[in-house]
Amino acid sequence: MELKNPVMTASGTFGYGLEFADFVNLEDIGGIIVKGTTLEPRQGNPYPRMAETPKGMLNCVGLQNKGVDYFCEHIYPTIRDIKTNMIVNVSGSSPADYAECAARIDALDRIPAIELNISCPNVRQGGMAFGVTAEGAASVVKAVRKAYHKTLIVKLSPNVTDVCEIARAVEAEGADSVSLINTLMGMAIDAEKRKRVLSIGTGGLSGPCVKPVALRMVYQVARAVKIPVVGLGGIMSATDAVEFLLAGASAVEIGTANFIDPAITVKVAQGINDYLDCHGFASVHDIIGTVE
Amino acid sequence: MSVERLHERYVLLRATNPAGPLPEMRPGQFAQLRADLAPNTFLRRPISINFVDVTANEVWFLIQTVGEGSRSFARLQTGDMLNAVLPLGNGFTLPATSAERVLLVGGGVGTAPLLYMGSQMLAMGCRPTFLLGARSKGDLLQMEAFQRLGDVFVTTEDGTAGERGFVTQHSVLRERQFDRISTCGPKPMMVAVARFAKSAGIACEVSLENMMACGVGACLCCVEDTQEGHVCVCKEGPVFNMEDLKWQI
Numbered sequence: 001m002e003l004k005n006p007v008m009t010a011s012g013t014f015g016y017g018l019e020f021a022d023f024v025n026l027e028d029i030g031g032i033i034v035k036g037t038t039l040e041p042r043q044g045n046p047y048p049r050m051a052e053t054p055k056g057m058l059n060c061v062g063l064q065n066k067g068v069d070y071f072c073e074h075i076y077p078t079i080r081d082i083k084t085n086m087i088v089n090v091s092g093s094s095p096a097d098y099a100e101c102a103a104r105i106d107a108l109d110r111i112p113a114i115e116l117n118i119s120c121p122n123v124r125q126g127g128m129a130f131g132v133t134a135e136g137a138a139s140v141v142k143a144v145r146k147a148y149h150k151t152l153i154v155k156l157s158p159n160v161t162d163v164c165e166i167a168r169a170v171e172a173e174g175a176d177s178v179s180l181i182n183t184l185m186g187m188a189i190d191a192e193k194r195k196r197v198l199s200i201g202t203g204g205l206s207g208p209c210v211k212p213v214a215l216r217m218v219y220q221v222a223r224a225v226k227i228p229v230v231g232l233g234g235i236m237s238a239t240d241a242v243e244f245l246l247a248g249a250s251a252v253e254i255g256t257a258n259f260i261d262p263a264i265t266v267k268v269a270q271g272i273n274d275y276l277d278c279h280g281f282a283s284v285h286d287i288i289g290t291v292e
Numbered sequence: 293m294s295v296e297r298l299h300e301r302y303v304l305l306r307a308t309n310p311a312g313p314l315p316e317m318r319p320g321q322f323a324q325l326r327a328d329l330a331p332n333t334f335l336r337r338p339i340s341i342n343f344v345d346v347t348a349n350e351v352w353f354l355i356q357t358v359g360e361g362s363r364s365f366a367r368l369q370t371g372d373m374l375n376a377v378l379p380l381g382n383g384f385t386l387p388a389t390s391a392e393r394v395l396l397v398g399g400g401v402g403t404a405p406l407l408y409m410g411s412q413m414l415a416m417g418c419r420p421t422f423l424l425g426a427r428s429k430g431d432l433l434q435m436e437a438f439q440r441l442g443d444v445f446v447t448t449e450d451g452t453a454g455e456r457g458f459v460t461q462h463s464v465l466r467e468r469q470f471d472r473i474s475t476c477g478p479k480p481m482m483v484a485v486a487r488f489a490k491s492a493g494i495a496c497e498v499s500l501e502n503m504m505a506c507g508v509g510a511c512l513c514c515v516e517d518t519q520e521g522h523v524c525v526c527k528e529g530p531v532f533n534m535e536d537l538k539w540q541i
């Protein structure tokens with residue numbers, strides 16, 4: 001899969017892209033990773049699903065989506081002609097589930113890649129359960145690799161002791177790329193009400209407050225695997241994105257920042273070019289992983 | 293942008309767009325606002341469109357200071373920049389004919405979108421009736437503007453203005469007939485209004501204030517449970533027909 005620029009949107013923060021069509025030219029974005037999709041429809045968790053935090057937010061949406069068949073029949077036709085890489089984020093509750101969902105998306109000719117979400121902290125089954133052990137992660141990737149023949153990106157969880165071990169395990173099973181980080185598991189408490197704020201008690205932390213953790217993990221993983229790494233977590237500006245590229249990411253994703261500035265993606269893409277020009281680099285390849 | 297302090301806890305922001313004419317806005321729609329230099333908040337805040345002055349190219353926001361976000365708006369000075377994404381969501385149902393008898397019920401700062409609704413209705417030749425509730429006299433805002441648009445009835449909890457009590461206890465509900473109620477305010481008030489409407493067989497729509505992140509239907513944080521499952525308040529709402537919700541009414 002080729003990207004016209006290294007900026008993609010993070011799953012769950014950009015809908016199917018169309019929600020942002022009034023604010024950005026979608027075709028100026030390197031790739032759009034759409035909402036988490038599962039084999040069966042899911043209602044997600046009850047409201048409230050979010051809480052603001054210093055420099056970030058918690059969410060426990062819980063993979064609400066109408067299921068892969070609905071996606072193929074009703075959503076795919078509306079996004080297939082957007083001229084950029086439309087990538088589907090896939091989740092499941094068993095390796096067989098993931099594989100079946102991936103197989104149905106394999107049949108869609110305008111979807112060049114999927115991103116396997118083995119790192120969602122907001123659903124009891126599946127999601128993060130697979131992403132926190134090397135064996136679990138490997139079992140999902142192994143099953144999906146048999147069923148899916150295009151570019152396979154595996155999204156890693158930061159809620160682990162050794163992210164490199166998991167990255168190596170998914171690389172060994174044939175992942176084409178890894179992306180990280182998904183959200184960090186957190187909690188918000190309302191002192192007045194003496195209650196936890198989110199409906200399921202915990203949620204995933206995102207936004208600029210997670211950036212240092214994400215940068216460190218991207219740096220480590222980029223040195224542990226040979227496949228390309230996609231970096232994300234708290235990117236709010238072109239400088240943030242450049243930091244991820246320097247740490248070893250070949251591309252970046254922008255998530256929560258879309259809520260603050262719906263046109264942030266194209267601004268970051270332009271800002272990366274300005275950085276390259278300003279520092280005399282011919283292409284983004286010249287800076288990937290070059291941090292001292 | 294100009295800032296007017298209406299009361300110790302309320303500010304009225306009148307914003308213009310330096311880049312050109314403001315987009316067309318419908319009553320009940322909202323904006324996602326952010327004050328530049330708001331160091332203590334991260335996300336934008338959804339704020340109803342209070343009024344649109346097309347000739348002055350102005351959109352008004354009425355804000356009650358509650359926490360950090362609303363305080364960051366209250367701290368703005370005339371001339372400061374306000375960053376707005378608008379218009380978002382679906383609005384109230386406008387009357388089909390000028391003969392339709394519409395009651396607009398607002399509580400607290402929930403009266404904000406009803407001013408624009410009332411002015412759009414009047415422009416269509418349909419005079420609205422307002423029923424506005426507040427804790428106390430000082431919390432009744434923009435009263436002269438409301439009075440210019442239609443008949444205004446008031447309740448206050450402490451009896452300092454209008455009838456004492458809650459909006460659903462006001463005598464106008466017994467004395468006049470209505471074809472439709474549109475309401476915005478605290479949830480317990482809207483539930484009570486919806487209950488009254490249901491018992492009286494009147495169509496009723498409510499404007500919800502679920503907490504939001506994106507405001508455009510992308511993040512699924514703001515969902516309300518409805519007959520069709522979880523739907524985004526920012527995109528499918530904020531105005532809903534009471535029949536579509538799963539409220540115990």
Ligand SMILES: Cc1cc2nc3c(=O)[nH]c(=O)nc-3n(C[C@H](O)[C@H](O)[C@H](O)COP(=O)(O)OP(=O)(O)OC[C@H]3O[C@@H](n4cnc5c(N)ncnc54)[C@H](O)[C@@H]3O)c2cc1C
Pocket residue numbers: 322333337338339340341353354355356357358359360361362363401404405500501502503504530
């Ligand atoms: C569609 C829509 C239109 C709105 N229109 C207006 C308007 O015209 N004028 C106006 O003043 N406000 C309006 N609001 C509410 C506004 O968006 C903010 O929620 C409010 O200003 C509080 O934000 P804050 O940052 O000051 O408080 P915060 O610091 O975010 O919160 C302070 C306290 O209030 C609670 N709280 C915050 N928001 C809500 C909520 N939505 N429901 C229940 N509890 C909450 C928090 O849990 C916290 O305890 C609207 C909301 C929506 C969804």
Ligand SMILES: Cc1cc2nc3c(=O)[nH]c(=O)nc-3n(C[C@H](O)[C@H](O)[C@H](O)COP(=O)(O)O)c2cc1C
Pocket residue numbers: 010011012013035036037059061063089117120155181182183205206207208210232233234235253254255256257511512513
């Ligand atoms: C509201 C919300 C919903 C999300 N949904 C998904 C999802 O469905 N699948 C997924 O892999 N990641 C999901 N994420 C995680 C983001 O894609 C991203 O990994 C994370 O937010 C960190 O990046 P950021 O700080 O730029 O937002 C979601 C994040 C948010 C804030």
Ligand code: FES
Pocket residue numbers: 503504505506507508509510511512513514515524525526527
């Ligand atoms: S606030 Fe994001 S979907 Fe409504």
